Amino acid sequence: MQTQKLSLKHYLIIGSMLFGMFFGAGNLIFPIHLGQLAGAHWLTAGLGFLLTGTLLPLLGIIAISVTRSSGIYELARPIGKRYATLFMILTCATLGPLFATPRTATTPFQIGIAGHVSASQAPLYLGIYSLIFFGITYWASRKPSGIMDAIGKLLNPAFLILLALIFGFAFIKPLGTAHTAKVTAAYQGGAFLNGFLQGYNTMDALAALLFGIVVVNAIRGLGQHNPTAIAKTAAKSSLLSITLEALIYLGLIWIGATSLTVFKLSADGGLAFSQIAKAFLGISGEIILAVMATLTCLTTAVGLSSSFSEALHAKFPRIAYRTWNRLACGASFLIANIGLDQIIAWSTPMLMFLYPLAITLIMLSIASPLFRHDPIVYRWTTAFTLIPAGLDALNAAPAVISRQTWVQQLLALDDKYLPFAKYGMDWIAPALIGLAIGLSVTAIRWAITAHTVKTDQE
Structure with a gap:
């Protein structure tokens, strides 16, 4: 079976696509909050967070490559067909319209808009924002073949530029020192394990199992058809994206810890990040953060919707991909408005x-x-x-x-x-x-x- 040899550019494109799908709502706000919770123990907590937030997703992609599975159902099938079906449905629902995908709209709204409108107006603005958000998500994910262009080539570079700007101010003129930051009670003796559990909130290990089919199809689209070659390409590309993600996580956790010098412990990472951005750049910082959060969450929403639709269409082929995609985007819009x-x-x-x-x-x-x-x-x-x-x-x-x-x-x-x-x-x-x-x-x-x-x- 003939296989097209890929260049470094191809690996970077696939890695960029994976990064865009992985790095979303939780990836942006939970590390900041973890840094505030861990304080001076930010590095210990951060290492625990990296295990479930970066290493485990990488192992998930490798697991699909080793077993040559096309998706989550095939990976779990040795346990039993019924179990594999149930596990796939629960994972798809969690990453799809029940939790992860709705969160991609509510998080940037909470960061960039909610603080500027009254509590009584918030539901209306959230409804308008989420309608536009999931309209774009549906448009970008309506054809699986377009996912690489929509994520890897367009939205990722914009997000990374905005994130680099925030990081530049944070490192040049930090808000405080991390090693003297206050440590909350739970992180005084259990920083590593608590960081490990906080990594669950990213949902990336589950996403890695679901994204497998998207990765395989994208690699095939570049001319590779040999299963062994596909497995190696997937592993190499995912390593690139996960390494970048790990560096960003550590930076966000550190910024969260340094912010305790100026701010009190926030109720959530979204509020904390908004305060930090405003401290560095004023109102323009809040605007940059709102745009950045929208971009990164939009890329994840596209990846989740596509993966959800492809996985369930493959298992239940009588229902068209486009129908599953409509269900994913429509239900996500409704649940997002819960808050x-x-x-x-x-x-x-x-x-x-x-x-x-x-x-x-x-x-x-x-x-x-x-x-x-x-x-x-x-x-x-x-x-x-x-x-x-x-x-x-x-x-x-x-x-x-x-x-x-x-x-x-x-x-x-x-x-x-x-x-x-x-x-x-x-x-x-x-x-x-x-x-x-x-x-x-x-x-x-x-x-x-x-x-x-x-x-x-x-």
Whole structure:
């Protein structure tokens, strides 16, 4: 099968496309807020954040490359077809019209517009803004073949120029010193783990699994058709985008920590970033930030809508890509008007449930050649991860759920018997137990098979 050799320019274009799809609403506001929470421990918290915010998405792309999967369904299929379908639907819904995509509109609105209108006028302005935002999103994502031009060549450079301007002022004349910034109680002894969990909010590990099909199609469009060549190109391109993203994250976290010299701890990263931009550039800083946030969130919205539509169209081909895209953009518009705070509050429990399952799936997929892709290992590990992941979701749910008596009783047992439960990491020990059982069962099956073959030969 003939394969077109790609140049550095092609790798940069694909990497730029991936960066644009990954770097969105949460990627802009959560690092700033993390820096304010961690204070002097900003670097420790930042390293934890990078694991789930950059390294895990990179491993997700590599997992798709190693297994030669075309998307999230194929990656999860060794666990079972029904599980793969359910996991794909939940991930698509989370990244699509339920949480991530609506957030791409509410975040830039919160940063650039909400502070300049009254509370009574905000719903009307949000409605107008989100209607225009998702109208553009639908236009840019209506044809999958146009995603590279819409993201990689146009919007990314504009965003990076605006971000570089903010960074330039921050580093030339910082607001304060990070190493003397106040550290909140949760980050005094658990900065790394808290930073690790904050990385969930970016949703990038889930996005990496969903974006796989977009990456594969984009690479094919450049003339590569050999599966091995596609896998290598995807891994190299994603490394470029993730490295740039990691540098930006550390810069944003540091800026958040230095801002505590001038500002108090903010309720969210959007407000904090708006204050910082205004401190450096006055009203023009707020305008730059509003434009920057809109651009970066728009690129992510296009990527999410395209990936959502392609993944579900591939699984349910009777429904056209354009129909799925209309659903994604229309539902995202409606949910965006609920407001950013409500979206974040209800997305957190879903992320606490899905992320442990995504992490184990990614690790198993990368290591699968070592155990010959045996589904038994996948199934045992996932089975032991499901229950603690569900408990973490209940613990992170809004008070209307988490404060229920039966929920509190379950969480008390969880905290008593499973290590790391108070950190939201209670799934690690069960997952390792499930992995050990799966590998043991596989080893026994191999031994029996080898013995049978040997006996037959004798």
